[in-house]
Amino acid sequence: MTSATTRTxxxxxxxxxxxxRALCAMIxxxxxxxxxxxxxxxxxxxxxxxxxxxxxxxxxTTGESPxxxxxxxxxxxxxxxxxxxxxxxxxxxxxxxxxxxxxELAHRAEKAGADGVLVVTPYYSRPPQDAVEAHFRxxxxxxxxxxxxxxxxxxxxxxxxxxxxxxxxxxxxxxAVKDCSYDFLGAQRVLAxxxxxxxxxxxxxxxxxxxxGGAGYVSTVANVVPHRLRAVLDAFDAGDTAGAAGLQRQxxxxxxxxxxxGLPGAVTAKALLGAxxxxxxxxxxxxxxxxxxxxxxxxxxxxxxTTH
Numbered sequence: 034m035t036s037a038t039t040r041t042x043x044x045x046x047x048x049x050x051x052x053x054r055a056l057c058a059m060i061x062x063x064x065x066x067x068x069x070x071x072x073x074x075x076x077x078x079x080x081x082x083x084x085x086x087x088x089x090x091x092x093x094t095t096g097e098s099p100x101x102x103x104x105x106x107x108x109x110x111x112x113x114x115x116x117x118x119x120x121x122x123x124x125x126x127x128x129x130x131x132x133x134x135x136x137e138l139a140h141r142a143e144k145a146g147a148d149g150v151l152v153v154t155p156y157y158s159r160p161p162q163d164a165v166e167a168h169f170r171x172x173x174x175x176x177x178x179x180x181x182x183x184x185x186x187x188x189x190x191x192x193x194x195x196x197x198x199x200x201x202x203x204x205x206x207x208x209a210v211k212d213c214s215y216d217f218l219g220a221q222r223v224l225a226x227x228x229x230x231x232x233x234x235x236x237x238x239x240x241x242x243x244x245x246g247g248a249g250y251v252s253t254v255a256n257v258v259p260h261r262l263r264a265v266l267d268a269f270d271a272g273d274t275a276g277a278a279g280l281q282r283q284x285x286x287x288x289x290x291x292x293x294x295g296l297p298g299a300v301t302a303k304a305l306l307g308a309x310x311x312x313x314x315x316x317x318x319x320x321x322x323x324x325x326x327x328x329x330x331x332x333x334x335x336x337x338x339t340t341h
Contacts, residue, residue, distance in 0.1 A: 050230040051179060051208045052122040052149055053087020054249030055263040058095040058234075060256055060302050061109060063314035069105045073312030075116035077256075080311070082121045085263035086255060089113060090151055090181075090211075092126035094188065095253045095298045100317040103141060110145035124181055128153030132168050136175040149179045151211060156189035162197050169193075173206045180206050181251075185213035185234065195219040202227035211251045212242065221245055236288045240265050240281040244274075253298035254284070254291050257305050257335060283341055290334045296323060305331045 059081065062073035078089055091113060092098040092106045101109075110125050117123070125142035127150045129135045139150050152172050154165055173180045182201065184193040192214060193201075201207050202223070212220050213234035220242065224231055230248035233239045239250040243266060255262050261284055269277035291301040299316055304323035306313035308331070316322055323331070 050232075050248035052124055052181070052230070052232075052248075054243075054266050055086050055255070055259070056088040056090055056122075056124070056232065056249060056251045057081050057086045057255035057259060058090045058093045058251050058253045058298070059113075060299060060306065060313060061092065061096040061101060061105075062312040063317070065314060067315055067317060069101070069108060070312060070314055071108055071112035073314065074109055074112045077306075077312040078113040078116045078121075081255065081259050082117045084259040086121055086259050087249075088122035088124060088148075089117070090124045090126065090251050091147075093151055093153075093183070093251075094126075094185070095256070095302060096126060097299050097317055097320070098126050098128075100320075103138060106138065107141045107145040110142055110147050114146040122148040124149040124151050126151040126153070126183075127172070128155075128183060130155045130157050132171055135168070135172050139172055139176045139178065143176045143178050147178060149181055149208075150176070151181045151183050153183040153185065154189040154191045154193055156191070159190050162194055165191060165193060166197050166201060169201055169207065170204060173204050178206070179208045180204075181209040181211055181230075181232070182207060183211045183213070183234070185211075187213065187215075192216075195222045198223045198229065199226055202229050209248065212238075212247075217241070220247075236262070236292060237285070240269065240277055243269060253302055254288055256302040257291075257309070257311075258284070258287065258338060261338060283338060287331075287334045287338050290331050294327070294330075296327065301327070301331055304328045305335055308332045309335075 062070040064070045125147035127138035186192045209230040211232045211234040224246045233242040233250040236254045265277050265280045303313040
């Protein structure tokens with residue numbers, strides 16, 4: 034295992050963000066019987082990278098991390114690494130409500146070949162900010178992998194407050210934030226005072242956060258339209274801000290269908306991938322599959338966007 038002192042803040046050869054700009058929060062494909070589908074994961078990962086993803090975030094919320102085992106999480110990293118090689122970064126979700134378990138998962142992810150780890154705020158127990166900070170530091174100290182913090186208080190019940198992020202930015206292996214805080218001002222405060230790579234974790238914020246210095250996005254919607262979302266960033270980087278805004282607006286309908294229709298992104302992404310005959314499979318309980326009406330609505334919005 035790599036020593037915890039051997040890696041510091043990563044810097045890709047391009048000088049860009051540590052894990053790339055266009056990252057997909059990839060679903061975890063299952064077989065019809067509900068087992069981990071490593072072959073399907075490899076096929077999906079290859080498609081996502083071929084169509085514009087710089088990186089893949091595995092075993093996040095969209096990847097149904099609460100209902101996959103530690104062994105499945107490691108197997109998923111190995112399968113995706115074999116499929117994409119060095120064409121994309123792999124960030125493994127390791128966050129749990131238990132610091133010791135999170136540390137163990139970080140070790141497993143490192144051994145399996147991940148390039149970094151995604152660590153969500155401990156959920157349900159609602160720790161105070163000093164405990165949140167200590168949790169992240171212990172995980173960051175435990176392996177040699179760079180860390181992306183995940184701030185999503187709507188699911189965890191606890192913010193990573195901007196002042197906490199300012200302190201954590203000094204850690205040599207805490208390099209990025211996936212931001213689902215819906216606190217745009219707080220994000221800008223941290224961007225102004227640190228070199229943390231800030232990734233939009235809510236697809237409706239992809240361009241807005243990028244425009245004020247964000248690193249890119251970690252997108253659930255990218256499971257189905259990776260090229261369309263990357264085009265937004267490419268247009269902005271080319272100086273076509275009006276074009277970038279137009280492309281972002283065009284995606285609004287699908288983003289709303291997938292992310293704001295009362296169902297988790299894992300459910301809507303798998304429904305649409307299945308309708309497109311791409312690797313997905315069922316969701317695991319307690320999640321339930323999308324019904325026919327929902328799936329038809331998703332497919333109609335997808336076709337509206339991709340034929341525009």
